[in-house]
Amino acid sequence: MNFTRRLTRVVNIGGVPLGGNFPVRVQTMTNLPTSDIEGQVEQIRRAVEAGAEYIRITTPTLADVEWLKKIKEKINEHPEDFVVSDGVPAFAGMTTLRGGVVIPLVADVHFSPKVAIEAAKVAAKVRINPGNFIKSDRRVVIPAKAGSPSLTTKSTEGDTYLDQLHSIMRPLLDTCKEYGTVLRIGTNHGSLSERILDQYGDTPEGMVQATLEAVRICQAENFHDIVLSLKSSNVKIMVEATRLLVKRMDEEQMDYPLHLGVTEAGEGEDGRLKSAIGIGSLLVDGIGDTIRVSLTEDPEFEIPVAYGILQASRARITRTEYISCPGCGRTTFKLQEAVKKVKEATAHLTGLKIAVMGCIVNGPGEMADADYGYVGAGPGKVHIYAGKIAVLKNVAEEEAVERLLEIIGSAALR
Ligand code: SF4
CATH class of the missing domain: 3.30.413.10 (Sulfite Reductase Hemoprotein, domain 1)
Incomplete structure (x- = not known):
């Protein structure tokens, strides 16, 4: 009956550390166009007030990176309104305010390597989806850098794909290293690559393989500031895939932290129940370092549900x-x-x-x-x-x- 949390490595996301023995972090995502600076900042303010510790913002294009920059500037005009109070400033060089740090922003990129690189210069964390990431560059054959570590031993179509993915990810990883940016490899059940689908179908195994391919590329580049997630709107798949990923990581002595969430969970009671079952099942296993409850509602409404799930699963106690x-x-x-x-x-x-x-x-x-x-x-x-x-x-x-x-x-x- 003793709760044991899976021990993961700590990654520093803009001064709010994630993983290890740090509290399971609560995050949300804004739902306005990135160009709506005022609206974004107001949503972020409300979400931070409700207890959000990271804010994700959709950043699909280079123009959005510019908007993201402006949002960050706007926040920095009144940083005292955006303080994550228990963000432990455990790393050197962090701006601290009244015992906390300013809310870290996460760029949700998904597709474009070019955008991801630019976003990594602005955001504390960048999220890519390996299933989508290579798609935009699919017709561009990028030769692997001479002398770069090969990820596979056989010469197959898969090798070409992985070499391409490696070449596409390398400059992004270099940028992340330079700017101290964390990378989330966020695999979604609904957007697995055709290659993975051909080989594994749309299965938990396919999701795990797609994720580990990208993880191994990070390892080959000696980049370890990564967070992983396997999401699905099907709670059973999300839970099974995440448990499988943990098993595989344990076999390979990987200790990367995990982000949990049920995508498109819905709204009202339905969304809350699905999230509680999916996220809660894993939390009671001791799995999970940050969670997002995805509701078809404004971001601040996700936060109390997230804390409620953490409390009910005794993963993070914040009330009686x-x-x-x-x-x-x-x-x-x-x-x-x-x-x-x-x-x-x-x-x-x-x-x-x-x-x-x-x-x-x-x-x-x-x-x-x-x-x-x-x-x-x-x-x-x-x-x-x-x-x-x-x-x-x-x-x-x-x-x-x-x-x-x-x-x-x-x-x-x-
Ligand atoms: S009063 Fe409550 S504790 Fe007592 S038997 Fe009924 S339900 Fe159980």
Whole structure:
């Protein structure tokens, strides 16, 4: 039952480190045209206020890189409005503001190597999609640099493709090295290359292979500031592909951090449930270093859901955790009202686990690893628990919340 997070290498994304023992980071993506500078900056402001730690912006063309530059400039006019408060400035040379750093921007490029190179000079991280990345250069045969490490041993059509991909990626990796930019290799189920599709079909295996091909190119160029993601709108595929990737990485002693997300998850309850299942399943496995909940809603609405998933999977605790039973015939007090009152009184106690249970018959046993318990003991009576021990018995319901707070307070003083 002990939660063990898969230990990954740390990459520094604009002063907000990712991986290792750093908190699982929360990110979102703006949904306006990149040219809408004011709109972008306003969305970013709202997302940062909600708790976003990286912001991704679509950057498909060179013109968009220019807009991205302007967005960054605009943010830097009032950096105090865009501070990631718990971004640990663990790396030298970082601009820090009031104990935090200015929100790092991520360029979502997908296709064009030329654009990716320019974006890497502006953004803290660049996202490419290996399935799309070579497509735009497909008709251009780029000879491999003399003496460059060959990634394969046999001369097949696949070799030509990989050599081309290597040649296309090399200048990007050089730029990333020069500017300290992180690269996300983000493979999507819906955009695998024809070559991968021919060989593996649109399977988790195909997604893993497409990702590892690009990873090996990074390794051959001695570039390790990478983050990987395997996304799908099909939750089962996303989970299976990511687990498979971790297995393959373990076999090859790779420790690159992972970005988790369910693409096109939808909106409202549907989107939240799909994201919770996909991202949450992997988090409870100890997999994942940053998450994005993709909703068909404005970015700031994704953030509380992301933190909720992290809390529920106990991957990152940012608030009080509550355990409460549904109530049944054994419940002898107003359980729903009691839960509300206890939550209001203890919402500031980040990290504590507090149970509100309907009866002393099953409540104490069922409240699992709660630190404190508020358990119905009879009509209008409550027992207060500290761990598994009833420290106050038969407290009148009206004063039970206050007594619970006293018990928590006295424990804190000890
Ligand atoms: S803990 Fe008690 S009151 Fe709550 S559901 Fe279980 S049996 Fe019913």
